[in-house]
Amino acid sequence: MEWGNFALLFNANLPMNSIKFFYYNKKYFASAFLFSCFSLIFSTWVTYIPQIAEKLNITEGGIGKAIFFSALGAFVMIRICRHFVDRVGVGKYTFYALIVYCISFYGPFMAYSFNTLCLSLFFFGMASSSFAISLNSLTATIERQDEIYIMSRSHAFWSVGGMIGAATGSFIAVLLHNPIIHVSILVAIILLVQFKLKHHYYARVGEQLINEKHKKKNLKPLYLIAVIGLVIMVAEGAIADWSALYLKKIILMDMRYIGFGYAAFSSAMMIGRFTGDSLSKKLGSWQLITYSSLTGIVGFLLVLILNPVVSILGFFIVGIGFSVVVPEVYRLASKVEGIKTADGVSFIAATSNIGFLVGPVLLGFVAEFQSLHLSFIVLTAFVSIAFIIAFVKNRTSSKLT
DSSP: OOGGGGGGGTTTTHHHHHHHHHHOHHHHHHHHHHHHHHHHHHHHHHHHHHHHHHHTTOOHHHHHHHHHHHHHHHHHHHHHHHHHHHHOOOHHHHHHHHHHHHTTTTTHHHHHHHHHHHHHHHHHHHHHHHHHHHHHHHHHHHHHHTTOOHHHHHHHHHHHHHHHHHHHHHHHHHOOOHHHHHHHHHHHHHHHHHHHHGGGTTTHHHHHHHSHHHHHHHHHHHHHHHHHHHHHHHHHHHHHHHHHHHHHSSSOOOGGGGTTTHHHHHHHHHHHHHHHHHHHHHHHHHHHHHHHHHHHHHHHHHHHHHHHHHHHHHHHHHHHHTTTHHHHHHHHTTTTTTTOOHHHHHHHHHHHHHHHHHHHHHHHHHHHOOOHHEEEEEHHHHHHHHHHHHHHHHHHHHHHH
């Protein structure tokens, strides 16, 4: 492996070129900006988790159990989402899914007990899963129909939204002292912007989401790709839901700064994803995932050091490493022989979204019985699975070449 090639990730010209691309191509910006809408809502929820836990007097384990209902809701929606997307049309369905997602966002803030929190998170998980599957399927449909690569650059907008939401969420929460007002302002802005932009993607119609006639010979490569996506999204979900609490309880940071961990992670993801399409062409998918997952492991090792600056730096490095993995996983899935592009992408979207929601639950259980610090140690070991798979596949591909 030529490690010098990985320096491309830090080439400032690549992100700038991507920004110019979206500036001059509004029709692609419209669908990409949906990723920002998605993460703005999610990162705001993440910022409020410690406050909601304190309000309802819920422990780390209790929060993990509540978030499990979000994962359960996501799983339920995976089974039925594809039928609605196929009937309604991927563009139209994505817009409707955004509206439902915004409405479901109010639920956790209106919860008055542990049980009502679990119920609200169940519906929030359903809405999140529905939006995630339709949004990635929409992006894959645009790539296929317009013969253009925008998957990684579109995912960069998720990081933009996450960075803004996490960095400003803590301060706005302290300033307003009312989460419902905060949520209402955010939802109003998102919906107003999307009503203005939706005509660029609303009429898009894709293929059937799930191909029921998968050939047996195609399942193995798709499953291996899905495992990588699952592992990385477990880690991403854990960072999203637990980074603020980790910095508060383990690193002992002030409440005003606990959102900085996720903000650092998201800003690094943004930088990396704007370079992802170029890196993929230069290095190839498997070599890129190998480098990236190893970088993520190094970042987690820094997070485990009990120092505020080093831990936030660690979250940043994890973000650099993880940034291109999930978009690259989608790209690999879209190229599996014998499986339609939309089918492969939707399968990865489904499994990855489950990982994103299940990850925090697993960490919650470990935190309940041991400690949150141990949870992040387990997470570091778990990410090694993605590195091993990618390393072996890269070596195999190199030998075949």
